Amino acid sequence: MSTNEFYSLKVNGVDHHVSDAWIGESLLYVLRERLGLPGSKGACEQGECGSCTVFIDGAAVCSCLVMAASAVESEIATVEGLNADGTLTDVQEAFVTEGAVQCGFCTPGLVMAVHHLLDENDSPSELEVKEALSGNICRCTGYGRIFAAVDKVVAVRKGALS
Amino acid sequence: MPVLIAHTISEATEILAENPDATILNGGTDLMVEVNFNHRHPSSVLLLRNVPQLREWSIDSSQQTITIGAGVPYAAMETGAIAAAVPALAQAARTVGSPQIRAAGTMGGNLGTCSPAGDTLPVLSALEATIHLSSQDGERIVPFGEFMVGPKKNSRLQHEIITAVTLPITGRRQGYSKVGVRNAMVISVASACFAVVDDTPRLAMGSVGPTILRAVKAEKFLTEATTNLNIISDEIAREFGQIASTEARPIDDHRSTAQYRAHAIKVLASRLAVRGTAS
Numbered sequence: 001m002s003t004n005e006f007y008s009l010k011v012n013g014v015d016h017h018v019s020d021a022w023i024g025e026s027l028l029y030v031l032r033e034r035l036g037l038p039g040s041k042g043a044c045e046q047g048e049c050g051s052c053t054v055f056i057d058g059a060a061v062c063s064c065l066v067m068a069a070s071a072v073e074s075e076i077a078t079v080e081g082l083n084a085d086g087t088l089t090d091v092q093e094a095f096v097t098e099g100a101v102q103c104g105f106c107t108p109g110l111v112m113a114v115h116h117l118l119d120e121n122d123s124p125s126e127l128e129v130k131e132a133l134s135g136n137i138c139r140c141t142g143y144g145r146i147f148a149a150v151d152k153v154v155a156v157r158k159g160a161l162s
Numbered sequence: 163m164p165v166l167i168a169h170t171i172s173e174a175t176e177i178l179a180e181n182p183d184a185t186i187l188n189g190g191t192d193l194m195v196e197v198n199f200n201h202r203h204p205s206s207v208l209l210l211r212n213v214p215q216l217r218e219w220s221i222d223s224s225q226q227t228i229t230i231g232a233g234v235p236y237a238a239m240e241t242g243a244i245a246a247a248v249p250a251l252a253q254a255a256r257t258v259g260s261p262q263i264r265a266a267g268t269m270g271g272n273l274g275t276c277s278p279a280g281d282t283l284p285v286l287s288a289l290e291a292t293i294h295l296s297s298q299d300g301e302r303i304v305p306f307g308e309f310m311v312g313p314k315k316n317s318r319l320q321h322e323i324i325t326a327v328t329l330p331i332t333g334r335r336q337g338y339s340k341v342g343v344r345n346a347m348v349i350s351v352a353s354a355c356f357a358v359v360d361d362t363p364r365l366a367m368g369s370v371g372p373t374i375l376r377a378v379k380a381e382k383f384l385t386e387a388t389t390n391l392n393i394i395s396d397e398i399a400r401e402f403g404q405i406a407s408t409e410a411r412p413i414d415d416h417r418s419t420a421q422y423r424a425h426a427i428k429v430l431a432s433r434l435a436v437r438g439t440a441s
Contacts, residue, residue: 135262
């Protein structure tokens, strides 16, 4: 049995200490407000929009629905940790070049969802892409540019484009 | 105000015995919405997510049953061996929320919350699943029909945890459908599971009553109206749906109206009755 009034979270491979936190704080809140990692965005706070998507032990989940203090034994990965040196990943590059970023609020969550999809499936069908991104809401793009960015990453990774 | 983390089922029941007021947390997809919106203020939490036993599942080939741990996420039910054994459960799991929700949410949570809109619950009702509960007193196995007793009410005792669900592997056709305002990320307005078990038809209806309802009159009608459950005419399917609709007890609420729900159930039941048939 362990207790967690003061606890530590492993985020992007680094241990972060959290103190005097309320038990009900979501991982999203703790990442943004206590650990200085504002890449994950908060909008709906109920798992509908996907803008707070992070990886917990390799699974893509909504950080707003993770009780932060319950994640002490897990490996947490956020958008800040995709490329440790701060450069853009191929997915982020494709979002820029294909115009998949407009207001940008949904982008971190979508980037995480696309990385998760392509890590598991290197040549997804159109339906598989749509299903994989069905938990991420974008109000600006109408999704066409986002699907184009996914297609571009798939093509580049296969060596069809450079 | 700690999160109490269990690593085994016996550790979990021990923690719960010592902390009877602890809020039980697994995937968090229900609980954290309530916490985020200040509807619940847990003072202590028992986390079950780190209990590996709850994330296991197994098939008993002599009994033709599958037992699925309460902590298995929906994502694991969508494809593979669980989907092959219980196709209706896979169909229901696939309608839950979004990929992110399905990676976190569990059937144990669906049963713990026991909402009439719980997506897997009509499957458990139609297949007459049994629910495994554990406490310091031992294990208790409860049929689903006795488990869900009202909207968001179940017969789990305060010191018990839900550990697993056992379902029959029927080898016969079964299906699940739901109606909502959109395709992804939607809470059902009406849902239904149809299954052939022991050569009899079963229909369970969700979101149209205080609990999951079995359409016993419709089931009886279909049994008497057909000699082969794999050959069902459109006319019989329509009447099956019509009867099922009269057995629903829907209400008006923020998600839909009673009238629309009764209509939706009629259509869902008719379609499920013929889905996968030869005709």
